[in-house]
Amino acid sequence: MNHNLFLGMYSFKIKKKNTRNTKTIGINNFLSIAYPDKNNKFSDGFVQEIIKLLDTKTFKNERKTHGAILEEQSFNPSQRTFDLLINGGITGLKQYIIDESGEKNELSKDKTIGLKFYARLWLPSSSNSGYIFIQKYGSLSIKPIFDSIIKTVLNNNEFSLIHGRMIPTTTKKRQEQFMKHSQIKDITIVSKKSSYDTAFAQASQATIKLSNIKLSKDGLVDKTDIDSALDSHGFKIADRDYLMKATYQNKTDSYNEEKTVVLDDSEETINIIPSILVPKKCVDIDNSPLFEEMKKLADLEIQQIIKESKL
Numbered sequence: 001m002n003h004n005l006f007l008g009m010y011s012f013k014i015k016k017k018n019t020r021n022t023k024t025i026g027i028n029n030f031l032s033i034a035y036p037d038k039n040n041k042f043s044d045g046f047v048q049e050i051i052k053l054l055d056t057k058t059f060k061n062e063r064k065t066h067g068a069i070l071e072e073q074s075f076n077p078s079q080r081t082f083d084l085l086i087n088g089g090i091t092g093l094k095q096y097i098i099d100e101s102g103e104k105n106e107l108s109k110d111k112t113i114g115l116k117f118y119a120r121l122w123l124p125s126s127s128n129s130g131y132i133f134i135q136k137y138g139s140l141s142i143k144p145i146f147d148s149i150i151k152t153v154l155n156n157n158e159f160s161l162i163h164g165r166m167i168p169t170t171t172k173k174r175q176e177q178f179m180k181h182s183q184i185k186d187i188t189i190v191s192k193k194s195s196y197d198t199a200f201a202q203a204s205q206a207t208i209k210l211s212n213i214k215l216s217k218d219g220l221v222d223k224t225d226i227d228s229a230l231d232s233h234g235f236k237i238a239d240r241d242y243l244m245k246a247t248y249q250n251k252t253d254s255y256n257e258e259k260t261v262v263l264d265d266s267e268e269t270i271n272i273i274p275s276i277l278v279p280k281k282c283v284d285i286d287n288s289p290l291f292e293e294m295k296k297l298a299d300l301e302i303q304q305i306i307k308e309s310k311l
Contacts, residue, residue: 003137003287004255005278007118007297010143010166011129012150017160024128024162027080031123034157042123043077049153050082050121058112060091061148067091067112068145072291082121083298085291087114088142117142118289120298124306131305132166133298135278135289168273171304178259178274182248185258186211189226190243208237252277276301 014025025033035045053059054070061067068088075082091112096104107113118135119142132150134143147166154160189208213229226244230236244263249256259272282293 005283005287005289006136006138007276007278007294007301008134008136008141008143009169009276009301010132010134011169012132012166013129013162014154014159015162017155017158022162025159027123027127027130028125030157030159034159040077042080042082043075046123046153047075047082049156050084050149053149053152054084054086058091059145059149061144062151063144064092065090066142066144068114068117068142071116074295080123080125081298081302083291083295084119084121085289086117086119086142086145088117088145089113089115115140116288118291118294119146120295122298122302131169131302133301135294137287170273170276171301172308173304174274174276175272178250178257178272179248182250182259184213185247185249187213187226187229187247188245189237190245191241248272250274 014027014030015022016025031041031046035041038044051070051073054068058067058069066088068086070084071087072085073083089112092109094109095107095111095113097107098104115137118133120133122131122133124131132146134141134146136142150166151161187210189210191207208230210226210229213225223244226237245260246263247258247260249258251257255277257275259274261272276297278289278294278297282290282297284290
């Protein structure tokens, strides 16, 4: 496997379009209102509307930066899952096909250079949130396509996304696993009234970066660790509030991932979204996602979400 494949997870909530009211419309209510004449509102309504967008011609996102066509799809009405395998990639640029000798063939900016991408949409019953899983190659993602698909479907039915976007998310189990196998690379201390604060124009530079921090206990860094690290070098921080950002480094057999976490004494949880590395068994010899194996991987993530949220 030459390129690492990852599976990103996002959640979204729905509200009525063009209203200041940000009250969430539950998934069941959304389907009932959007597809009142359909027997199975998920598969006959929601799913078919998305298939129609992707199946007739190349679908492009709002900014015309990405394009995609549907290659394979399946859905489970009882579980309300919709799995897709699409060919898609970047468009809107002059691109070239370059062979091993260096010869290149120019392509029109309207053409799309496609790769296979897997995605799953999940609209759980009796929930206020929908979910989408989107596979990517390293940092190469086709998320803009699904941003536009979701917005188009909602807009067609007089709905919109709360906050206007899908929110990256993960399971508590993955967060805990990432932290358990991570090491702290460095910590940045930022004064709450510093040159980064536009309301405090006269502030001098107030950022300190520390490396090789030894924790007083297992888990998250706290101000005791900071005070101890500074004191060992003869420094002290004035009696003022400050924020801490810790960069955690997680090394696996095939890749190295770094995540920066804002540490706050008032927070009992951390907001960190580790990547889901796609196992080799889910990838074919061409480094493309295997549809059926990716569905099993998404099933496992859904089972964990259900376990944690008791959906």
